[in-house]
Amino acid sequence: MAARSKNKGIDNRDNILKNARRILQKKGGQNTSLADIARAAGISKGTLYYYYSSKADLIYDITQDHMKSITATLLKTVEEKADTENATDIMYLVYETVIKAKARGRLHLYLLQEAVLGNAELQKRFQDAYSEWFDMITTGLKRVLKERTDVEILAHVFLTSLTGGIIQQLIGNKSLPLKPMAQWLTGNS
Amino acid sequence: MAARSKNKGIDNRDNILKNARRILQKKGGQNTSLADIARAAGISKGTLYYYYSSKADLIYDITQDHMKSITATLLKTVEEKADTENATDIMYLVYETVIKAKARGRLHLYLLQEAVLGNAELQKRFQDAYSEWFDMITTGLKRVLKERTDVEILAHVFLTSLTGGIIQQLIGNKSLPLKPMAQWLTGNS
């Protein structure tokens, strides 16, 4: 829709992106204006519009960045430990790591809202991210649970549960028994 | 905090509530102003404020309504069928029923956002709802899966997965294998 990746001033875009994510995580989406983001990035509103032709454009790139960040977290946890740890520990670690990053969760919820509110491009990005994470989880689990044939279903259950866990964390529900849940999920036959 | 359930003009409050939910589900929270809600309810903005002293006040009642609606859906599915159906079918039915109600999901996401954005009253309401649903699910499952001792953990996994499923549905992810997931969840030993 909007012109993206103009290839000009990539460092500037990076600077904007970093600061935008930082302030969005701190203040929450609805409380952050473009003026706030510009100020956080140390540039003027005019300059912001020089690099991003609309708010939707900026939000798309922020989403991109955000998704990559989650993917990196998953990758680090799943890939690096897949050989040394058992499935339960990995799953628990993912639960803990992803769910407890509350500021990131708040940003996630905000971007979700933007996507759901009719931004088709953003929705596509979320769907792609889900696929990507699904593949990573499946691949990781297959390496540990070699003999199991239900890994894909397990991955779906786990991923949806992970998303739901983020939500629960955001509304302050501290009582989720993440460790037993991880045990239960991997204790399947 | 805000005076609620003053018992005055209950019918009109109901009218407002119904229409507010309807339009919020259709247009999404961020795109709906109090003026829109008043228009949808066929009253003036002034009248809206006669019944609800602030937007937060109105949203709280909408949340109340919304939660009750989900609870009723769950209750109907879980309680009524608990004796005649097996656990897998019940779980699948809940998945389908709750997840596929897309408009309701959009409202859910909006209320969630409001809660997360610092509305403590609303957060409490969400936490209470989670407890309530957890109890219902647990009770229902215990009736069917009499011999199982892991019902509570199963309930947690299922409920988080259910929430995550709502999110996936909202971003247009049609590929969740809900039936196999339900089977997998109840197939545990």
Next chain:
Amino acid sequence: MAARSKNKGIDNRDNILKNARRILQKKGGQNTSLADIARAAGISKGTLYYYYSSKADLIYDITQDHMKSITATLLKTVEEKADTENATDIMYLVYETVIKAKARGRLHLYLLQEAVLGNAELQKRFQDAYSEWFDMITTGLKRVLKERTDVEILAHVFLTSLTGGIIQQLIGNKSLPLKPMAQWLTGNS
């Protein structure tokens, strides 16, 4: 302009008046709505309009009440003590009594504003009050300062200074040397 002293329900009007003055003094004019006044008087807004056909109408009666209250204060101070005390003490007492009644001063300022903002009836009321107070002061001073011929000018200086003193008190200026000022005013030859 508006129909006043309808002779019906005088006690109710009195009740409204008393409570209106009380709450206006407490909360200040701009922060007090007719709803507040009705609530303070323990009646509905509808009833308020039954007794007063407009806000201006109510404010006129409040002004009437307020002026009478100041007049009574002046009368009590000037008349009762005119024989036993000297002019300086009386003047100082008036200064102190009128200026230090801060809540009443705040109401005075509010009514003043209303009058100045184009309410001719109210302006007339203020002018009449000034005349009345002027006469009282003059009469009182003449009784004490029998031989003086400049009493009327003194009364004008004193009355304007008194009004100015109320203002100074309202903005928190505590440094007015009221006693020396009273001495100075009566020390004239």
Next chain:
Amino acid sequence: MAARSKNKGIDNRDNILKNARRILQKKGGQNTSLADIARAAGISKGTLYYYYSSKADLIYDITQDHMKSITATLLKTVEEKADTENATDIMYLVYETVIKAKARGRLHLYLLQEAVLGNAELQKRFQDAYSEWFDMITTGLKRVLKERTDVEILAHVFLTSLTGGIIQQLIGNKSLPLKPMAQWLTGNS
């Protein structure tokens, strides 16, 4: 509290200020909205907020302007004529000049109200202005009434009387004998 004198767009701030004072003097504070002020200044409401981040912020600058204007008037009258005229004439001239500027008086009353209604910053400004005027009057009078030791008390009486005179003028009281009052004030021994 609010960021003032940002040094940006001083000319436009001046334009806003001038027009704000003009329209406030004409219509009175309660009848003038920010929309009115913007219209009077020939700019949009948005632009008004570009220069003033809140109504209180704008009002503070207007007060500043207004106070300076009165100070300048006083200075011109007191300082320039202090050597050539006698005390009575100076005092009378101040009475006349300050009291008769009715539009300015209306603005004064409005700002007073704002200050009294809990705006601490504004109250401080009024107190400071009183001190400043007091010093000017005292200095001016001392130059003319060299031998007098009661100049400070006289200055207090005169300044309060001056404020009271403004009020009387605002409610349309034309009968104040300013000349005799000035004579009386300087005729003290």
Next chain:
DNA sequence: GATGAATGAGTATTCATTCAT
């Protein structure tokens, strides 16, 4: 007499977006 319900015009404030320089 008394009131609850309804209203509509008005208020300060926000913010994404545009544009001349």
Next chain:
DNA sequence: TATGAATGAATACTCATTCAT
């Protein structure tokens, strides 16, 4: 490249006033 200035439409909320019962 970069920005300061300007905008207008939108937003939540207030309040004096009306009126049917």
